Amino acid sequence: MKRWVKYLAFLALLVPFFFSGSQAQASEADSVNFILHKIVFPNGEMPDDLLNTGDTNGEHASLLQEYRGLNDVTFEAYDVSAKFYELRAKGQSVTDAQAALSALSADELGTPVATQITSELSGEDGTASFSLPSKVGDKDAVYLFHEAAAPDIIKEKSHDLVVVLPVENSAGENLSTIHLYPKNEEVIHEEPGFEKTVTGKQESYTFGDIIPFAINVEIPKDILDYKKFVINDTADPSLVFQADSLKVSESGQAIPAIYELTTSEHGFSINFTDIKALGKFAGKELTISYDMMLVATDPEANSFANEAVLDTDHETITKEVTVNTGGHHFVKVDLKDTQTTLAGAEFRVVDEKGQFLAKTTEGYTWTTDKNDPALVTLTSSKDGSFAINGLAYGKYALEEIKAPVGYELSTTPVDFTITKDSYTVGATGVLQVVNLKTPEPAEPVVPVTPEKPEAPKPGPVDKVIDKVFPKTGEAKNRMLVIIGAILIAVVAVVWWQNKKGKEE
Structure with missing residues (x-):
């Protein structure tokens, strides 16, 4: 019983004034125009029921100024005149008959006599217009307006409206145009989805690489309640925005330019100034894709951030991604004494494909030309240290092209691996690169200069017997002569003796 009392009270406020057949004056017009103004209210702001007067005056007119009309709502008009008069014949009051009709299910209503979808009409959103006969036979017509379909944004559909003709204004005149104000409350506002990613993200990058980014933003179902919807993107100074690469799309299709785009060297701003046009994408996801180049503005850094911010009058959401690069530290030392550091050694960097690292304006590239003048040369400093940064994680090698003074040129490549922490790990991660000292030549023998003989002292002169020393083979010859x-x-x-013996 309480339910019916409540329902009747609602109808008394919502439905315009009407007059019973015995009291009403027959309309002179053959048809009546019904203008439905669909008003939607943010969650929690639905007003109390207001009395419909059938015109555009009063509180409803104020609501239309403060709140917005809702488009894409389907209304169906049903002729319920026969049912109404049947109930009246059974003794039900006009109010009871209206309540009974408004409680009918969609199947019980039968076939609608007209269907309209709310849209913009004369600059006003949420409007639907019906032109219906004022009489059914010789009786005043009775119509029921049913909300058949509505956007997902609304919490629940509005109640059916039952209008008994004719309707009079405050002066007692029949209205040829009757204004109705069905109302809806929106669902609870939800924060829109907002994500930022590196498209096909790699673990690391090299200075000079072009890196693709994407921002995915869900357009709120209640976007038409927004007054501000801006996306700002700001990157590290080492990430340079490639303006020509920016695209805004929905399901892979570019959307119209319903926004203002402002660009800078390291980012951009997209301001959706036409909120009404953006409303066509309510509940859908937009993708903002673009490229940035990683440049070597800070040779000591190897982690670079890119931040996107959704800034609205309802929320502020921030998302950040980072891209990484890597490097390695080295020190040139003596092979036998690693405490002795060596300056002036020069190296080139080679990748696993045998390509040489070369310098570009923005960063690095790889080439097979070992004579390319742009090849990167690493040189050990006074303390023997040198380093490379800005390479993707992976395996590389150093090839020595100039040895320190006094050392042999190494012909064996020095392998090294770049990882996430290889550049920042500290002293324990420094790779020693050794050289063998060039052997010193033997010292030459310096001939001794003979001393000057002293002058002979005065006194007796001894006979000097020259001694003749045999030469090689001379002693052997002399012996043969003696034997002979x-x-x-x-x-x-x-x-x-023989001769003497004969003479005797």
Whole structure:
């Protein structure tokens, strides 16, 4: 019983004034225009029920100024005249008959006599217009307006409106145009989805790489309640915005330019100034894609941030992503004494494909030309240290092209690996690169200068006997001569003795 009392009280406020058949004056017009003004209220701001007067005066007119009309709501008009008069014939009051009709299900209503969808009409959103006969047979017509479909933004559909013709104004005149004000409350506002990503994100990058980014933003269902919807993107000074790469799309299709774009060297701002046009994408996701180049503005840094901010009159959401690069520290030392650091050694960097690292205006590139004048040369300083930064994680090698003074040129590449922490790990991560000292030549023998002989002192002069020293082979020859002489002497003696014996 309480439910019906409440329902009747609501109808008394919501439905315009009407007159029963016995009291009403027949309309002279053949048709009546019904103008429905669909008003939507943010969650929690739905006003109390207001009396419909059938015109554009009073509190409803004020609501239209303060709140907005809702488009894309489908209303159906039903002729319920026969049902109404049947209930009246059974003794029900006009109010009871209206309540009973408004409680009918959609299936019980039958077929609508007209259907309209709210849209902008004469500069006003949420408007639907019906032109319907004022009479059904010889009786005043009775119409029911049913909300058949509405955007997801509304919390629940409005109640059915039952209008019994004719309707009079305050002066007692029949209205040929009747204004109705169905109302809806929006669902609770939800923070829109907002994400920033690196498209196809790699673990790391090299100075000079072009890096693709994307911002995905969900357009709120209640976007038409917004007055401000701005996306700002700001990056590290080492990330340079590529203005020509920016695209704003929905499901892969570019959207119209319903925004103002402002660009800078390291970011951009998109201001959706046409909120009404943006409303066409309510509940959908927009993608903002663009590129940035990683440049070597800070050779000591290897982590770079890119921040996106959604700034509205309802919320502020910030998302940040980072991209990384890597490096390595080295020190040139003596092979046998690693405490001795060596200056002036020069190296080139080679990747796993055998390509050489070369310098560009923005960063690095790789080339197979070992004579390219842009090749990067690393030189050990006074304390033997040198480093490379701004390379993607991976395996590389150093090739020595000039040895320190006094050392042999190394012909063996020095392998090294760049990881997330290889550049910032500290002294324990410094790679020693050694050189062998060039061997010193033997010292030459310096001839001794003979001393000058002293002058002879006065006194007796001794006879100097020159001694003749045999030369090589001379002693052997002399012995043969002596032997020969002896043999001759022996022969001579024997011959002389024989001769003497014969003479005797």
